[in-house]
Amino acid sequence: MENKKIKKVLNLLRSMKFGLFLLGILAMISLVGSIIPQERELSFYQNNFSEGRLNLILALRLNNIYRSWYFVMLFGFLCVNLTLCSITRLGNVLNRMRTLPKVDNTNPTETITFKHKEDQENYINGIFEGNGFKHFEMKKEKDKILYIGRKFRIGYLGSWLIHLGMLIVILSYGYGQYTNFSTSVYGVPGSIIDVEGTDFRVAIEDFRVDYREDGTVNQYYTDLKLLNSNDEILKSQEIFVNRPLGYNGFNFYQSATGWAADLVFRRDNEVIEDVLYESTVFIEENEEVAIHFTKFYPDFIATERGLFTRSNHLNNPMFLYSLFFNGIRVDMNVAAPGDLIEWNEYQIKLDNPRMYTYLEVNRLKGKIAAITGGLLAMVGLILAFYIKPATLLISLEKNKLHIYGNDKGMINVGLNNQNRQLEV
Amino acid sequence: MLLENQSFNITLVVYTIAMICYFVFFLFRKEMMADYGSLMIKIGLVFHTVSLTTRAVEAARLPLSNQYEFATSFAWGIAICFFEFERRYKFKILGTFVTPLLLLVIFYAAMQSREIRPLMPALQSNWIIIHVSTAIFSYGAFAIACGISVMYLLRDRLKTDKFITNHIPSLETLDLISYRAIALGFIMLTVVIISGAIWADRAWGRYWQWDPKETWSFITWVIYAIYLHVRLNKGWKDKKTAWYAIIGFAAVLFTYAGVNTILSGYHSYAMILLNMV
Numbered sequence: 001m002e003n004k005k006i007k008k009v010l011n012l013l014r015s016m017k018f019g020l021f022l023l024g025i026l027a028m029i030s031l032v033g034s035i036i037p038q039e040r041e042l043s044f045y046q047n048n049f050s051e052g053r054l055n056l057i058l059a060l061r062l063n064n065i066y067r068s069w070y071f072v073m074l075f076g077f078l079c080v081n082l083t084l085c086s087i088t089r090l091g092n093v094l095n096r097m098r099t100l101p102k103v104d105n106t107n108p109t110e111t112i113t114f115k116h117k118e119d120q121e122n123y124i125n126g127i128f129e130g131n132g133f134k135h136f137e138m139k140k141e142k143d144k145i146l147y148i149g150r151k152f153r154i155g156y157l158g159s160w161l162i163h164l165g166m167l168i169v170i171l172s173y174g175y176g177q178y179t180n181f182s183t184s185v186y187g188v189p190g191s192i193i194d195v196e197g198t199d200f201r202v203a204i205e206d207f208r209v210d211y212r213e214d215g216t217v218n219q220y221y222t223d224l225k226l227l228n229s230n231d232e233i234l235k236s237q238e239i240f241v242n243r244p245l246g247y248n249g250f251n252f253y254q255s256a257t258g259w260a261a262d263l264v265f266r267r268d269n270e271v272i273e274d275v276l277y278e279s280t281v282f283i284e285e286n287e288e289v290a291i292h293f294t295k296f297y298p299d300f301i302a303t304e305r306g307l308f309t310r311s312n313h314l315n316n317p318m319f320l321y322s323l324f325f326n327g328i329r330v331d332m333n334v335a336a337p338g339d340l341i342e343w344n345e346y347q348i349k350l351d352n353p354r355m356y357t358y359l360e361v362n363r364l365k366g367k368i369a370a371i372t373g374g375l376l377a378m379v380g381l382i383l384a385f386y387i388k389p390a391t392l393l394i395s396l397e398k399n400k401l402h403i404y405g406n407d408k409g410m411i412n413v414g415l416n417n418q419n420r421q422l423e424v
Numbered sequence: 425m426l427l428e429n430q431s432f433n434i435t436l437v438v439y440t441i442a443m444i445c446y447f448v449f450f451l452f453r454k455e456m457m458a459d460y461g462s463l464m465i466k467i468g469l470v471f472h473t474v475s476l477t478t479r480a481v482e483a484a485r486l487p488l489s490n491q492y493e494f495a496t497s498f499a500w501g502i503a504i505c506f507f508e509f510e511r512r513y514k515f516k517i518l519g520t521f522v523t524p525l526l527l528l529v530i531f532y533a534a535m536q537s538r539e540i541r542p543l544m545p546a547l548q549s550n551w552i553i554i555h556v557s558t559a560i561f562s563y564g565a566f567a568i569a570c571g572i573s574v575m576y577l578l579r580d581r582l583k584t585d586k587f588i589t590n591h592i593p594s595l596e597t598l599d600l601i602s603y604r605a606i607a608l609g610f611i612m613l614t615v616v617i618i619s620g621a622i623w624a625d626r627a628w629g630r631y632w633q634w635d636p637k638e639t640w641s642f643i644t645w646v647i648y649a650i651y652l653h654v655r656l657n658k659g660w661k662d663k664k665t666a667w668y669a670i671i672g673f674a675a676v677l678f679t680y681a682g683v684n685t686i687l688s689g690y691h692s693y694a695m696i697l698l699n700m701v
């Protein structure tokens with residue numbers, strides 16, 4: 001009784017129906033996820049959706065649907081399904097590669113006469129050759145000889161490989177997501193920075209932006225040295241978009257850029273120097289004064305419509321900043337590099353504007369496995385759709401000749417269950 | 425630039441004439457018109473190829489990088505697939521059902537900006553060439569399958585119409601051609617997805633992020649995977665499969681154009697719609 005139930009469940013789990021059902025549901029969930037923007041801040045959903053929708057979205061995690069437990073679980077079931085069905089089908093596939101067409105001996109329909117015994121052999125050779133079989137084997141049985149030709153047997157493996165490949169892709173993707181590590185580093189040329197969460201440090205040797213004549217960006221280049229915790233060089237490379245630096249599974253990607261400036265902060269005799277990045281804030285120790293580097297204009301121009309930059313070149317550089325005192329904005333203005341910004345006993349200077357590079361760092365495991373799975377599936381697809389296996393079997397029983405082809409093969413061979421009488 | 429524009433415009437006109445020929449052939453049952461239609465497609469293909477080639481030379485890269493370039497290349501892919509399937513299966517009426525799709529895509533192209541813009545850094549990759557060129561043939565093959573499926577439904581409906589039965593092959597043949605086209609499209613789509621993933625990995629370090637474009641290519645891919653299975657298993661070789669292939673192509677079009685227009689942006693139409701229902 002119990003056994004029967006287990007068998008029933010197992011049969012369901014490995015059935016194609018179940019697999020297709022899962023795929024369909026996954027597609028539908030993905031569709032919902034493509035409509036509702038994913039992984040935004042809560043306020044985004046609050047602003048864009050009515051109360052009822054919002055509650056529904058949060059309850060069903062529609063805002064992070066691809067990481068929701070049910071989405072992952074469905075993929076899990078798909079893996080179980082693919083695994084079970086691949087295991088059970090492997091036997092069938094191998095069998096189909098091995099088995100020969102059923103021989104049924106009906107009476108000959110035509111008679112062919114030969115002068116010599118060799119002619120008969122030539123005749124059989126000819127049938128194989130004529131149907132595109134270069135080789136065939138001969139098997140002697142009790143009272144008959146079997147001639148067996150087989151072509152493209154590998155084609156049988158096609159659909160099996162597709163499913164194995166897909167299984168590998170899904171598993172490696174899941175593994176990659178599960179063990180995913182990512183962070184970022186940024187800095188101006190000449191700086192050495194710790195990579196958070198790793199033992200690496202990076203030295204940013206240089207950073208260049210290659211502009212085209214029309215002012216658009218052609219490419220960003222960072223000369224990067226990867227160091228270990230003892231500052232020994234592990235790898236050194238020029239990276240740009242589409243050419244990351246890879247080391248031990250970690251990859252460093254050229255991702256973004258922006259402006260930075262040297263900050264000199266002076267109060268009485270106390271001097272603090274730092275690098276300040278565009279749209280970040282420097283807050284002094286006592287939290288009395290803060291300066292926000294709002295925006296940088298390399299080629300500044302003020303018009304009635306606002307502040308602009310005419311180009312990317314440092315023709316008339318200008319910093320837009322805001323100054324805060326005890327949390328209240330007390331000044332907002334533009335300053336040229338080196339201009340003194342003063343408030344009470346504080347003196348602040350922004351200078352030496354230059355671009356910094358922003359690198360994404362991540363380690364995504366299982367990439368090689370995923371691509372292997374993808375390629376397996378590709379090979380499988382080609383085999384399944386374009387390599388049609390064919391078998392040609394000729395049995396010679398005394399002087400009766402029977403020709404058989406297997407089901408799929410006969411499409412190629414065009415001779416099925418023909419029986420010919422051979423006479424010498 | 426002039427050559428490119430002129431030949432593109434001529435292509436547009438010639439394809440339109442081809443469609444009209446095929447329609448006249450179909451509605452007024454004038455045999456000759458189908459031959460003219462077929463000829464027009466071939467002439468159109470020549471101009472189309474000239475237009476694409478000059479653009480490629482002008483831009484010093486393959487014309488596969490923005491909506492205009494991809495749309496015109498996509499239309500070219502449909503025309504090439506059509507040319508091949510018509511040559512191979514030799515039936516005149518195919519044009520009546522495929523030329524509307526061809527026109528749909530090429531007029532979409534005509535509405536896009538034709539300015540040659542330099543590539544943003546992320547698009548400067550060889551993977552994108554494989555990615556987009558296979559997409560053209562994948563989408564082209566699915567378009568053919570869609571056209572064939574419409575024929576299937578028509579043939580099924582007008583069983584007794586002499587003209588239809590003369591010109592539209594048997595339901596079995598239609599189903600087989602549609603299946604072959606989908607098989608080809610499916611293989612190509614798989615290459616599209618794999619090469620896209622490799623490219624994304626090189627550029628951003630993540631090969632799959634479920635962004636709307638990726639998600640829709642997944643949905644399309646699943647739709648056709650289900651098609652292949654039910655056809656195989658249930659022996660679904662009837663009207664249902666034909667409808668299914670048509671819906672599949674709608675998903676293709678959505679993946680290509682809908683994602684960029686309807687799903688993109690903060691206040692996408694889709695979200696507005698979602699708030700209304």
Ligand code: HEM
Binds near residue numbers: 018085384649
């Ligand atoms: C994950 C995505 C999947 C893809 C891309 C895929 C793809 C394919 C393809 C292309 C074929 C060959 C169709 C043909 O020859 O016309 C096939 C056959 C088949 N698939 Fe899938 N499949 C998937 C999932 C599944 C699942 C979940 C099952 C359920 C167990 C399944 C069961 C089968 C079976 C039983 C066949 C017939 C095999 C044969 O006749 O040799 N597939 N699949």
